[in-house]
Amino acid sequence: MTPTWVRLAELGASVLFILALKGLSSPKTARRGNLLGAAGATIATIVAFFYGEKFYGGPIQHLPLIIVATAIGSVIGWIAAKRVQMTQMPQMVALFNGVGGGAAAVVSTIEFLSAGNPAQTRAALAATVFTVLVGSVSFTGSILTFMKLQELMTSRPVVIPAGRYITSLVGLLTIGSAIVLVTWLDSAGNASSSILFVLLGLSLIMGLLLVLPVGGADVPIVISLLNAFTGLSVAASGYVLGNVLLIVAGTLVGASGTLLTRMMAQAMGRPLTNTLFGAFTAKATTAAGPAEDRPVKSASPEDVAIMLAYARKVIIVPGYGLAVAQAQNTIRELVELLQAKGISVDYAIHPVAGRMPGHMNVLLAEANVPYEQLKEMDEINPEFAETDVALVVGANDVVNPAARNDPSAPIYGMPILNVDQAQQVVFLKRSMRPGFAGIENEVLFDPRTSLLFGDAKESLTKVVSAVKNL
C-alpha cells in the first residue's frame, strides 16, 4: 500500500486544485489560483516517486530515465509557453491539451499491457477502454484544431465526400471494438491486447474525423470540449491505476470544462450539438456570397480622422486583425487622443472577439487599456443606436448581421455587436477577404460604411497623426 504521508500529500494537492479552479473564476484571485494549481501539481509529481516498494514491486525502476523524461517535457513546455505570442495562445492551449490526452491514453495502455490481465476487473477494463478512446480522440482532435488555428491548413469546415457515412462507420467500429475488448476474454481470462491497439488506431482516426468538419468560430468551443474530454480521460486512467488524485483532478477538469464549454457555446448562441454535427449537414456553399464586385466606399486616413474627431460618441470594435497587426498600443493612443478632445470612447468586446472568449481582454490588457473601458456585448449593444462612429478594427464575423438575418449562414444565431445601428461605420481591413467563418458581411456595402484598407497598425498610425494635425 502507498505510504500514508504520500496519500495525505495527494489529498493536499487535490485541495489545491479545487482552490485553483475557484481562484481562476475571479479576476482578483486568478493569478494566485493558477499558482496554487502549479503548487499542487508539483507536490503530486514529487510524491509519485515515493509510492514505495509494494506499488513498484521493488525500488522504483528506470529512475534516471524518468527524471530525464520529466525534465525534457518540462523544458519543452516551459519554452513553448514563454515563446508563444499572445495572439497564438489558443492554439497553444489546444496543443498542450492534446498531448495531455495522448499521455492519458498511453498510461492506460501500459497498465493494460503490464497488469497481467486476469487481475483486471471488467470495470477496470471499461475504464481502460474509455481512457484510450477519449484520450486518443482528444489527442488527434486537438492537434487538428492547432493546425487550423495556426493556419497550417484551412480554417473552413472540411467536408469530405460521404463524410457522414465514413464517420459513422468508424464510430461504430470504434464502439464495437471497445465492447469486444471489455466483454471477450480468451481461455486464460485475458482481454486481447491486439484489439486494444485496433481501438487505439480507430480512436485516433475518430478524433480527426470529428474535428475536420468543424470550422471557423466554432473551433474555440471544440478546444474547450476536448479539454473536458482529456480531463475525463485522466480521471478514467486514475480509476485504472486506483489513484484517487488522478480521479479527482481529472473529474474536476472534466466537469468544469463541460460547464465552461456550454457557457462558451451559449455566448456564441449555438447549441453544442450544432457545433459538433452542424458541419455534417451544412453545405459549404454559403461561404461564397453573391457580392463579388459590389461597390464599397473607401476612405483615407484623413477622412477617418475627421469623422472620429467630430463625433461625440465613438465605439471601438477590436477584432483578431488588430491583434495580428500588434496594433493594441496604437489603438490605445488613438483612444486617448479622442478622449482628450472630450469624446466618449468605449471598447465593445464581443464574447469571442479574438479567437476565444476573453482572448481580446487579455490582448488589450497587455496593451494597458484600462479595464473599465472594455464593455461587454450586452452592456454596449443598446448604445450603438446613439453612437456617431463605430470603428471596427480587424473584426468581421462578430459584427456580421448575417448572424441575425440569414438562417443559412454558418454563424446564424450567434449574438453580434450591432454596429449597423451606428450613424457611421468605419472598417479597418486588410482586404475584402471575409472573416474566419468565411461569410460575406453586408455592412461593408452599406452607404454609411467607409473602409480604410491596409494593415491595422499602419492605418491606425496614419489616423493618429491625422487626428493630431487637425
Place this chain on the structure above:
Amino acid sequence: MDAIALLTIFVLSIFVGIEVVSKVSAVLHTPLMSGANAIHGVVLVGAILVTGKANTTLELGLGLAAIVLAAINMVGGFVVTDRMLEMFKPKPRDGEAK
C-alpha cells in the same frame, strides 16, 4: 480501494468541479480553460507510476513518451496561464477613466 469508494469520489468531484466555476465571468473563460488544461497535466503522476514498474522495453518506451507529453501539458499549461493572467493584474496607472 474498492470500486464504490472510487465511484463516490468521482461523483462528488463532478459536483465540486461544476460548483467552483459556475460564477466565472466571460473575461476569464480563456485563462480558466487554460488553467484547467494545466491541471489535467497531473496525468504526469500516472505516467511516472506506470513507467516506474515497466517490465518490457515497449512499456518503458511508451511510459517515457507519456512522461514527456504529460510534462509538456503540465508545465506549459501553468506557464502560459500565468502569462495570460499577468495582464490582468492592476497596473499603477493614473486612471483618468471617465
